[in-house]
Amino acid sequence: MTSPPRAEPVVTDDLAGWIAARRRAVEDALDRAMPAETTWPATIHAAVRYSLFAGGKRIRPLLVLAAAEAVAPPGLDGAAEAMPLACAVEMIHTYSLVHDDLPAMDDDDLRRGKPTSHKVYGEAIAILAGDALLTRAFHLMADIPADAANDTVRRRLSAGAVLGEAAGTRGLIGGQVLDLESEGRTIDASTLERLHRAKTGALLSACVRGGAILAGASAADIERLEAYGAAIGLAFQVVDDVLDGTADAAALGKTAGKDEAAGKATYVSVHGLDRARAVADGLLADAHAAIAPFGERARILAGLADMIVRRRS
Amino acid sequence: MTSPPRAEPVVTDDLAGWIAARRRAVEDALDRAMPAETTWPATIHAAVRYSLFAGGKRIRPLLVLAAAEAVAPPGLDGAAEAMPLACAVEMIHTYSLVHDDLPAMDDDDLRRGKPTSHKVYGEAIAILAGDALLTRAFHLMADIPADAANDTVRRRLSAGAVLGEAAGTRGLIGGQVLDLESEGRTIDASTLERLHRAKTGALLSACVRGGAILAGASAADIERLEAYGAAIGLAFQVVDDVLDGTADAAALGKTAGKDEAAGKATYVSVHGLDRARAVADGLLADAHAAIAPFGERARILAGLADMIVRRRS
Numbered sequence: 001m002t003s004p005p006r007a008e009p010v011v012t013d014d015l016a017g018w019i020a021a022r023r024r025a026v027e028d029a030l031d032r033a034m035p036a037e038t039t040w041p042a043t044i045h046a047a048v049r050y051s052l053f054a055g056g057k058r059i060r061p062l063l064v065l066a067a068a069e070a071v072a073p074p075g076l077d078g079a080a081e082a083m084p085l086a087c088a089v090e091m092i093h094t095y096s097l098v099h100d101d102l103p104a105m106d107d108d109d110l111r112r113g114k115p116t117s118h119k120v121y122g123e124a125i126a127i128l129a130g131d132a133l134l135t136r137a138f139h140l141m142a143d144i145p146a147d148a149a150n151d152t153v154r155r156r157l158s159a160g161a162v163l164g165e166a167a168g169t170r171g172l173i174g175g176q177v178l179d180l181e182s183e184g185r186t187i188d189a190s191t192l193e194r195l196h197r198a199k200t201g202a203l204l205s206a207c208v209r210g211g212a213i214l215a216g217a218s219a220a221d222i223e224r225l226e227a228y229g230a231a232i233g234l235a236f237q238v239v240d241d242v243l244d245g246t247a248d249a250a251a252l253g254k255t256a257g258k259d260e261a262a263g264k265a266t267y268v269s270v271h272g273l274d275r276a277r278a279v280a281d282g283l284l285a286d287a288h289a290a291i292a293p294f295g296e297r298a299r300i301l302a303g304l305a306d307m308i309v310r311r312r313s
Numbered sequence: 314m315t316s317p318p319r320a321e322p323v324v325t326d327d328l329a330g331w332i333a334a335r336r337r338a339v340e341d342a343l344d345r346a347m348p349a350e351t352t353w354p355a356t357i358h359a360a361v362r363y364s365l366f367a368g369g370k371r372i373r374p375l376l377v378l379a380a381a382e383a384v385a386p387p388g389l390d391g392a393a394e395a396m397p398l399a400c401a402v403e404m405i406h407t408y409s410l411v412h413d414d415l416p417a418m419d420d421d422d423l424r425r426g427k428p429t430s431h432k433v434y435g436e437a438i439a440i441l442a443g444d445a446l447l448t449r450a451f452h453l454m455a456d457i458p459a460d461a462a463n464d465t466v467r468r469r470l471s472a473g474a475v476l477g478e479a480a481g482t483r484g485l486i487g488g489q490v491l492d493l494e495s496e497g498r499t500i501d502a503s504t505l506e507r508l509h510r511a512k513t514g515a516l517l518s519a520c521v522r523g524g525a526i527l528a529g530a531s532a533a534d535i536e537r538l539e540a541y542g543a544a545i546g547l548a549f550q551v552v553d554d555v556l557d558g559t560a561d562a563a564a565l566g567k568t569a570g571k572d573e574a575a576g577k578a579t580y581v582s583v584h585g586l587d588r589a590r591a592v593a594d595g596l597l598a599d600a601h602a603a604i605a606p607f608g609e610r611a612r613i614l615a616g617l618a619d620m621i622v623r624r625r626s
Contacts, residue, residue, distance in 0.1 A: 035482065041490040044482050099444060104436035123417035124493055127440065131412060131447065132486050138451035139477025142470050150463045157455050157470050164452025169348065169357050169445050177354040180437055 015303035019062060022079065026061040027053075029083050030090060033140055047121045047129035048136075051094050054112045059236075059308065060093055060207045061086035063229075066300040067211030070291075071221050078215040081152070085159050085210045088137035089203060092167050095133035098126055100176060137163070151216065159210040166206035175199025179264070187265045193234065196267075200240070201233030208301075227290035228301065235283035235309050241266035242276050243313065284309040328616035332375060335392065339374040339399055340366075346400050346453055360434045360442035361449075364407050367425045372549075372621065373406050373520045374399035376542070379613040380524035383604075384534050391528040394465070398472050398523045401450035402516060405480050408446035411439055413489060450476070464529065472523040479519035488512025492577070500578045506547065509580075513553070514546030521614075540603035541614060548596035548622050554579035555589050556626065597622040 030052060037046045064086040065079045072078030101108040101116040102123060108116050118126035141160040144153060165171060175198030182195060208229035212222050245268040267276040287305040291298040343365060350359045377399040378392045385391030414421040414429040415436060421429055431439035454473040457466060478484060488511030495508060521542035525535050558581040580589040600618040604611040 041482065041487045041494075043494065044486060044490045048482070095444075099440055102437075102440065104440060124415075125490070127412055127415065127417060128486055128490060131408075131443070132482050134444065134447055135477060135481045135486065138455075139474060139481055142451075142454075142473035142477055144470060144474075150466070153463070153467050153470055157457060157466055157473075160455035160470075160473070161452065161457075164448060164455055168448045168452055169354065169361070173357060173441055173445050173448065174354045177357045177438070177441060181354075181356065 012303065015300065015307075018300055018303075022062055022065050023058050025079065025083070026058050026065075026086055026090070029087050033087050033091075033136065043121070043125055044128055044132055047117060047125050048132050050120060051098050051111075051117050051129060052091065052133065054114055056090065056094070056112065058090060059304075060089040060204065062304060063204065063207040063232075063301075064089060064211035066304055067208040067225050067229075068215035070294055070297045070301055071212050071217035071225070072215040076215060078211075081155070081216075082211045082214040084140050084143070084156070085163065085207075085214055088140050088163060089207050089210075091133040091137040091140070092163070092172070093203065095130040095137070096172055096176070098130040098133070102126060105176075105180070134167070137167075155214050155216065159213045162206050162210045162213065166202040171198055171202030171206075175202070182265055185265075187270075189270050192265050192267065192270050195265075196234055196237040197230075200237040201230060204233035204236060205229035221294075224290050224293060225301075228287045228305070231283045231287040231290065232305050232308055235280045235287070235305075238267045238276055238280045238283065239309055239311060241268050242273065242280065243311075244268075245273060280309050325616065328613065328620075331613055331616075335375055335378050336371050338392065338396070339371050339378075339403070342396050342400050343403060346404075346449065356434070356438055357441055357445055360430060360438050361445050363433060364411050364424075364430050364442060365404065365446065367427055369403065369407070369425065371403060372617075373402040373517065375617060376517065376520040376545075376614075377402060377524035379617055380521040380538050380542075381528035383607055383610045383614055384525050384530035384538070385528040389528060391524075394468075394529075395524045395527040397453050397456070397469070398476065398520075398527055401453050401476060402520050402523075404446040404450035404453070405476070405485070406516065408443040408450070409485055409489070411443040411446070415439060418489075418493070447480070450480075468527050468529065472526045475519050475523045475526065479515040484511055484515030484519075488515070496577055498578075500583075502583050505578050505580065505583050509547055509550040510543075513550040514543060517546035517549060518542035534607075537603050537606060538614075541600045541618070544596045544600040544603065545618050545621055548593050548600070548618075551580045551589055551593045551596065552622055552624060554581050555586065555593065556624075557581075558586060593622050 034048060034052065035045045037049055039045050064082050068078035068082035070078075072081070097111060098117045100106050101111055102118055109119055110116065116126075117129055121129065138160065141156060141163065144156055148156075167173065169177075175195055178191070178195045179199055182191070187195075205226060206229075208225045209222060212225045217225070244266065267279065271279065284305055288302060291301050294301075347361060347365065348358045350362055352358050377395050381391035381395035383391075385394070410424060411430045413419050414424055415431055422432055423429065429439070430442055434442065451473065454469060454476065457469055461469075480486065482490075488508055491504070491508045492512055495504070500508070518539060519542075521538045522535060525538045530538070557579065580592065584592065597618055601615060604614050607614075
């Protein structure tokens with residue numbers, strides 16, 4: 001079985017415009033949410049900003065905002081309601097990269113084409129920068145004007161709980177533990193899926209679920225978006241494995257073939273390249289099916305799913 | 314100038330009974346808040362529990378509960394309202410110890426008389442165990458029944474914001490950065506106070522302030538408790554410095570004289586032993602003055618302040 005030719009990612013002008021505008025809004029909000037590099041203690045704020053503004057694609061914040069906008073009732077600015085979570089998930093994603101890159105963990109020198117935090121600031125500050133990003137993420141979720149409406153306060157707390165669950169030992173952290181324990185060992189397909197659902201899928205699902213909660217979605221809508229989030233969450237990592245096995249370092253901005261060299265199981269090593277691609281395509285179809293009931297309101301979510309699964313880096 | 318004879322700590326039967334009962338309640342709540350060691354992924358839950366149940370004195374949770382009980386109106390169980398924060402501050406305190414002990418930071422082998430987390434579980438798991446404790450702390454604050462009253466939800470979010478501020482770069486993390494940067498250098502008295510207020514004082518103040526918020530305290534009462542918290546927060550660290558310079562490893566459960574050996578500035582190295590003790594006594598008097606308006610309602614808070622400042626280890 002050989003791979004069919006892959007279609008280029010379809011990014012319509014409409015989607016591209018939405019992404020550009022929302023990325024700018026996220027950059028501004030992240031900038032406002034973090035003390036300046038000159039604020040005491042300057043070292044830690046410089047280190048935090050170095051990693052937070054290192055050219056990330058902001059996929060997670062975009063998913064938060066797209067989910068909120070898809071379900072927000074007329075008159076409610078879904079993106080504004082969901083922006084604290086959009087920032088928080090990017091901070092948590094960034095903290096996890098900073099800690100994962102440490103010498104005691106994956107020992108990576110390069111991230112997004114730049115030296116990793118500990119190479120620039122030393123291990124101690126890199127550990128604390130990760131801690132600071134994680135702390136600020138939850139602080140931001142709790143930071144709300146005293147005169148906010150009861151519904152707003154409730155949704156904030158609820159989205160905070162979703163984030164806490166996804167970032168915890170049954171999500172992001174559990175996935176990293178399983179990843180470390182799997183190194184150099186043969187793991188089966190179900191363990192690999194569990195690893196990816198925890199390490200990458202949990203936080204991506206939380207983006208969609210949390211964004212929907214903050215915009216006041218119904219339980220039924222949250223469930224639909226949850227299914228979309230679970231599918232693209234896993235697809236994201238399958239595509240990551242495919243790219244790690246096929247792309248070069250310049251395109252990825254990190255060391256290509258690193259997982260293979262470290263003896264890590266990937267979708268490619270377990271299933272082969274063609275099957276891994278087929279799995280990603282199947283998950284993409286699942287994602288589209290889950291949000292079909294939303295119709296036109298979900299066009300951005302649909303476009304983001306295509307973009308994630310068809311990406312080249 | 315020589316030190317006057319120090320009075321033994323006065324722990325009345327009333328205070329001792331309160332402490333014993335609340336410690337049991339905190340241990341139970343912490344146990345319920347953390348997955349069992351057998352829960353997947355077992356390694357991380359074992360590591361988290363190893364450090365969380367290592368014989369800590371639970372000073373911070375006790376302050377949370379005492380503050381809540383001092384201000385709770387008749388009919389409200391202050392301790393029950395404040396228990397999630399009591400657990401959260403102990404988790405955050407524990408995470409900060411686990412990360413501070415890492416080889417890249419203070420490189421400590423012994424903590425509370427036991428090998429440190431990274432000596433037992435390795436550096437990677439110790440880093441992740443700290444991350445897990447920090448994440449679970451904020452998760453716990455956000456975890457509330459869907460039918461909780463609006464006031465309860467608001468107080469939870471507000472206490473979460475207090476905790477986030479205290480644990481962040483202008484509190485706990487900032488203090489640790491300043492501590493690292495001060496190693497082997499001469500720092501002046503005001504920098505030392507800033508360091509301690511951030512590294513230890515911020516979280517201790519947050520215990521008192523957050524506990525009061527969760528029990529529905531008035532703004533005026535919160536301000537009084539804030540002053541009490543700031544005084545004992547700094548006093549705690551001054552006494553720590555005095556003990557580090559005078560006690561032995563067996564009593565402290567950690568390496569005595571470590572700060573001096575590392576060339577770290579302490580209240581003793583900057584002010585001398587007698588002056589450091591006088592500073593602690595002055596802060597204790599400030600703490601008592603701040604809570605005097607509460608009268609009998611603050612007897613536990615008063616007793617805890619005495620216990621913290623007069624402690625021997």
